[in-house]
Amino acid sequence: MMATITIERENCISCGMCWDTCPEVYEQNAADAKSQILSHLQLAQNPAEGSVVEDLEDCARAGADACPVSIISVV
Numbered sequence: 001m002m003a004t005i006t007i008e009r010e011n012c013i014s015c016g017m018c019w020d021t022c023p024e025v026y027e028q029n030a031a032d033a034k035s036q037i038l039s040h041l042q043l044a045q046n047p048a049e050g051s052v053v054e055d056l057e058d059c060a061r062a063g064a065d066a067c068p069v070s071i072i073s074v075v
Contacts, residue, residue, distance in 0.1 A: 001054050002051045002052065002053060002054075003051065003052050003056075003057040003060060003061075003074050004043075004049070004074070004075050005025065005049070005050045005051065005052065005060055005064070005072065005073070005074050006048060006049055006072070006075075007036065007037065007047075007071060007072050008048070008071035009029075009032075009035065009036065009048045009071075011069060011071045012034035012069070012071060013068070013069055014028070014034055014035070015067075015068060015069075016028065017063070017066040017067055017068060018035050018063035018064065018066055018072060019035060019063070020066070021062050021063040021066040022056075022059040022060055022062055022063030024056055024059050025060045026038070026060075026063050029047060035067075035072070036048065037049070037050035038050070060074045061074045
């Protein structure tokens with residue numbers, strides 16, 4: 001089963017909590033310093049949308065929960 005991740009990148013404050021908590025899913029975008037999903041997990045090469053297998057779902061949720069501005073959803 002796959003989980004879908006969405007990041008509201010326009011509201012990202014670049015604090016790093018998501019990628020510090022779950023570097024297997026999230027990283028800092030080199031161009032704008034905002035959070036993005038790792039390229040191999042992105043949907044349609046969109047840094048704000050991706051999917052993960054069940055093994056990474058808990059990590060992805062932990063990263064989302066760590067976000068102080070609550071802009072990451074995992075469903």
